Amino acid sequence: MQFSWQHHGQPCSMKRFLTDHGISMRLIKAVKHGEGHFIVNEKERTGAITINTGDVAGIWLPDEAGDPDVAVSQQPLAVVFEDANWLVVDKPAGLTSVPGPSNATDTLVNRVKGYLVAQRATNLKPHLLTRLDRDTSGLVLVAKNRVAQGMLADGHGIEKTYWAWIEGTLTPTRGTIDQPIGRVADQPRRVVTPNGQRAVTRYRVLATEHGVSRVELQLVTGRTHQIRVHLAAMGHPLIGDALYGGNERRLGRQALHAVALTFTDPLTGKRHSCQAAVPADIARARLAGWPVE
Structure with missing residues (x-):
């Protein structure tokens, strides 16, 4: 597979040219060690390489x-x-x-x-x-x-939106949760703790029916179980999330759904936005009024 771009501007090194186009140092080192080739104007190049304006340069890597x-x-x-x-x-x-x-x-x-x-x-x-x-x-x-x-x-350029269903309603109905999260010994469970890593979640309540609220959330950081831990710490664990105190009988799994994902393709500059319908098990529970049994 080959990735290449035309250079516009002052002469620069191949390393600078590739990093400016988002190629990682790990891949540049892999090419230097024989896992691929540097390409300039459709020709393989080695050694010290200078890219001049108008040149089409890049890398070739095996599949x-x-x-x-x-x-x-x-x-x-x-x-x-x-x-x-x-x-x-x-x-x-x-x-x-x-x-x-x-x-x-x-x-x-x-x-x-x-x-x-x-x-x-x-x-x-x-x-x-x-x-x-x-x-x-x-x-x-x-x-x-x-x-x-x-x-x-590194996750930059990726935006993820989640819907969560909780009992009751968060107060205030929109805001930012900025609470550090850490481990509990060797358990899979995490908690809000002063010694944890900083964790930031934005949220807003979208609707409430049958005593259950649908909350939209976006992660500013990406800690393990971040949404689950933050909502539990606010006294509103996810429905079905037994690990964090949610009522498992109302769904059988945590009521959390990654509903939207948007990213900018660094290769083309295009912005792509995708959505996922609410899954059938959550839709059935909602229509049934979120039964306890």
């Missing part, structure tokens, strides 16, 4: 073969958006994002790999740029190659 340790899953994958470099998929609740000891064959990564194999893609190593807890549903951004992955690895 990424699939990791043999990552199984191919043929289970369904809901694709919301796709182009040459990106996938946005709608992950169902109950599906783990990445393979692990408890599930190595049917996670989101396994399904994306299966989708790429079926599409006869040349790059078969998906890179998840956003992740969701197993029982959180909604949109996930996937880079289809390591160049794209490196350009958005």
Whole structure:
């Protein structure tokens, strides 16, 4: 795969040219160590390279073969958006994002790999740029190659919007939660603690019915379980979130859904906005008045 751009401006080094276009130092070092080529005006170049105005320069990298340790899953994958470099998929609740000891064959990564194999893609190593807890549903951004992955690895340019359903109503009905989050010994549970990492969540209450509020949230930081911890700390854990004190009988999993995802493609400058419908289990619970039993 080759990525190149035309240079306009004063002469500069290849390193400066590539970093200005979002290529990571990790990839530049990989090319220097023989994993690809530097390209100037369709010719391979080595050594000290100067890019002059009008030159078309970039890098060539070999396609990424699939990791043999990552199984191919043929289970369904809901694709919301796709182009040459990106996938946005709608992950169902109950599906783990990445393979692990408890599930190595049917996670989101396994399904994306299966989708790429079926599409006869040349790059078969998906890179998840956003992740969701197993029982959180909604949109996930996937880079289809390591160049794209490196350009958005820091999360800048990605905006994620969540809907959460809680009992009661937050007061005030909109605001910012700025509370540090840390671990509880070796447990999966996190808590608000003065010794934790800074965590910032913006929220607003969208509607309340049957004593249940739908809250829209945006993450300023990205701590583990951040929304779940912040809402629990305010006395309004997510419905179904037993780990943080929510009523599990009302849904059976935390009522959290990544409803919208917007990102700027650093390769084209285009802004892409995607939405995911409310999943069926939450829609059924809402129509039933969020029954306790």
